[in-house]
Amino acid sequence: MQASPSNLLVLIPLLPLVGAILNGVLGRRFLKPAAVHTIACGAMAGAALLSWAVFFQLVGMEPEGRALSQEVFAWIRIGSFHADYALWVDPLSAVMCLIITNIGFLIHLYSVGYMQGDPSYYRFFAYLNLFVFAMLNLVMGDNLLVMFFGWEGVGLCSYLLIGFWFSEEANAVAGKKAFVTNRVGDFGFALGTMLLFAALGTVGFQEINHQLAGAAPPSKGLLEAAALLLFLGACGKSAQIPLYVWLPDAMAGPTPVSALIHAATMVTAGVYMIARLNGLYFHAELASQVVLWIGAATALFAATIGLVQNDIKKVLAYSTVSQLGFMFVAMGAGAYATGMFHLMTHAFFKACLFLGSGSVIMAMHHEQDMRYYGGLRKFMPWTYRTFLVATLAIAGVPFFAGFFSKDEILLWALGSERGHAGAWLLASAAALCTAFYMFRILHMTFWGEYRGLPPERLHAHGHDDHGGGGHGGDGGHGHGGGAFVPKESPWTVTVPLVVLAALSAVGGFLGLPAGLLGHHANLLEGWYEPIFAHSHVSLQHAFHNPGAEAGLMALSVAVAAAGIALSFYLYRTRPALPGELAKRFAVPYRVLLQKYSVDEAYEAGIIRPILVGSREVLWKVVDVVAIDGLVNLVGGGLKALGRGLGRLQTGDAQVYAMWMTGGLTVAVLVTIAIL
């Protein structure tokens, strides 16, 4: 595709970078909180406006030529290896830019309320802006190296923000875990990049897709390998089996971070990467199967853990892992536009859910255990309404955003040439769990009777969690031991919630089912058409009729309904039953509650052995005993020799010179003789 040059593009990531630098350098000493958030939100607003401008510029262009590019400067050039700092915006990256900057802006606004009074206010906004800078590079990069720059950059920001309240050791540990787990994925990403360069002689996305769209690709095996290596990177960043373990722990970060980074944007990077390299994954059928099955397995696996968690953010975290699994199911099935569709709707409703949970957590003095919630609906009407809408969206209730996108994924999981009934079954079961655990949150948090915090937990939380910072929205609550009343959050919190809830309600209409309503109904698919034109995977013949699609749709509505009904039965009709079930099925319940003990297995099977082996064998035996032992032996030997030769030590320089010359001559003669 030919792109039109545009000097505007670099400004989009540059604005948040400038914001980050200003706040980072001047924030501590010179800027008042109001100045800090004006700079940060202003940078985001600017980036959002520019993204809209670029978007409308694309809309005004011919569909086939919709792309803008900018060569900013030469980055790494050695021999034939060229990786310039160049940006590329086409329909795919334009949508990502819009999601990142607009949802990013809302979350910045929300943070003004959420982080109010934190002593490191400036630092928070500096990191958040820096994150947006890196994320924009990830999606706007014209080649794999710029993407990798963003890819590891968002990882750094994630690390910094998870451990934002670093005086709690646990937060710092979670941040490190996220970084290191992602590094395992990046190992694959880097090798995949190198393999593509070796095989195709380029790391540019357009050249790669172009070469693969043309004649027969060089070698199928190579492409499969590259696709698998890159997918390892996706498993890290997008929290898929086996590298998902960092994401639930990442909830240690402030809630706006969970919403922006660990739900709406960063974790979808793996999905975006596959969409960006659709030419590669189109040819890599085996790798696509792996993507499909990992996605489906992750979707169900994480959803089952979400069934029993009591920490509201943990449920949402596992839900995110699960929903990302859905997106990978779509990518594996070759439904690239569909995967991107779900990425977008998920960004709406999951950001809304996380921000809503943050609003609740604020009102509840940083208690995250839902067992102390209940009946919050009457205290926090806006938080409740928006949370409800987003829950309907994620549960797949008809006409809400998630309904259309999830339904389409299920259709492709079963009906695609690359689909499989087993994967469809896993994903459908995950959808059932999703509806159940989301309504479980509603039951435990907003509906029923307010249970409230016992005094000892009231004091265990709140300010000391955050290095002494107070928080917005709780100014009126007494700390004196008396019962406090949860209160609705300020407008900076509720406005973003309302906007996101609205998007969760109607966002699905951008991608109405084409099979039922004709292709023009699916605006997004048409928008992405030029991107995925050469990577067309079809539905199997049997699924080409509207009846099949309608039938599947009815089935998935039934699945959602079943999950919701079950939640009502367990938490409304028979509220004692969940406890009884937990007792009767104690073993499976514990397994789920313990998250299948995967962390413990990694600890015992990988981390411990490496640590102990390094300390007890490599260091204390190989280095200290073996190598140094030998050195000391030689040293000791020389010392003894020295004592013997001491008699030669006469103090006469001439004699020394004679010995030296003699020794040298012998050495030389010996060498010559050997040669």
Added chain:
Amino acid sequence: MGSNLLNWVLALPALGALALIFMPRGRVDLYRTWSLGVMIAGFLVSLGIWFGFDPADTGMQFRSHADWVPAWGLNWDVGVDGLSLLLVMLTTFLGPVVVLGAWNSVDKRHKEFFAHILLLQSAMLGAFVATNLFVFYLFWELMLIPMFFLIGIWGGEQRLYATVKFFLYTLVGSMLMLVAIVWLYREVQAQAGIWSLQYADVYGLEIARRAQMWLFAAFAVAFAVKVPMFPVHTWLPDAHVQAPTAGSVILAGVLLKMGTYGFLRLAMPLFPQAALAAKPLILTLAVVGIVYGALVAMVQPDIKKLVAYSSVSHLGYCMLGLFVFNLQGASGSILQMVNHGISTGALFLLVGVIYERTHSRRIYEYGGLAGIMPLYAVVFLIVTMSSIGLPGTNGFVGEFLVLLGAFLDGYSQWEAGGSLLSFTFVAVAALGVIFGAVYMLWMVQRVFFGKPNLSRHTRLPDLSWREIAVFAPLLVAIFWIGIYPSTFTRKMEPSIQAWLHQIEKGLEHTVASPQPEAASLGRH
């Protein structure tokens, strides 16, 4: 000054040291201000070389020649090319940083201390710019003496053990190298009829494969000790831990590069057939060093020892990049030498900063430092990111190019019918990138996050203006190389091409036993 520019760069620190000796006693401020001035002057003069350097000319530039004993071919001869330019600049760049960083770090015999640092500076520069083996060996040995004293006089409690170990290791290598140099001296006479140790003359030798093996081995041992490569690395942790901060910075920043530079300048182009034959062995030791250094670094309780072992790992990348015999690998390797000098130099300086405040280097004694010394924490974190190769910092560019070079090498072998095992080296080396993140971030977590473990460490002054001045240039370099490496790579690329060409030519001489690998010298 013209063609004397290089001589001035070399002589300035040594002359500065000489002047120090005649200064009145007890004037500590005078000594260090003088030394700083000399180092800054040295750097400024070296900028003349940087800007005057013509990348397209792959020969020695800024040549300076003086006859000493012409009949025996023992002459003064120096110059720079694209292989040594960056290392020269690294040395002059680190000079002022080292002096400023060592401002308050010693409490005795100040005059001698700074004199040794200045003398060491000249010696290291001399080895980089030597254009004959005689001058090279002279400086190679000369730089041992100040280093020896720096550790031996101003070092920690076990400085004697460390010094002896350092000396023993180096001595073995140096002796072998000396023998090999003498052999080459005789061979030049035999083949060309002149007594000469000029690089140009020894490069032109035709040496039988068997002889190459022995000579390569002699040089390789000397250089491998310096690098240091696994398993001859155990002198380094001791030397680093015992050395004063300035000693550690110079050791890590410049001195270790003598080893890799030796391979680059001498061992590989002089004995290409032997180098190629040794390739599997060297690559094995390099990647073992990468992973081994990282794993052992992970479990160190002493920050300085951790950084020392991380050097073993990082220098492994440099060796890997050199011995894959391609453009990306060699460029990455030289860049990584510079990067390591900057990042690890910075890390040792950072360790020195808290050591001066607390007199402890034990990780478990710290905690929560980010809340106590926020600016220090920021600098430490940036340097950490550089050390673990985050894109946007210098570490990434070097590491990525080295890995790319290794990957292309594996790929060409695989394409020529090799098995997937061809990718073993690059895969193992890339694992080191994961472990690198583990040991650095784990250390950062324990030192900077959480709550302070000792109450006496809860009130420590943040970076002073002097310390900010120490780190500012290093941070600039970290981002400059990370964001716009072309400034540096374009100065060296033609010289590396010429170097590869020279090696290839050396391999073509092999008439008797054609090497299957010879064809695989990747050209990407």
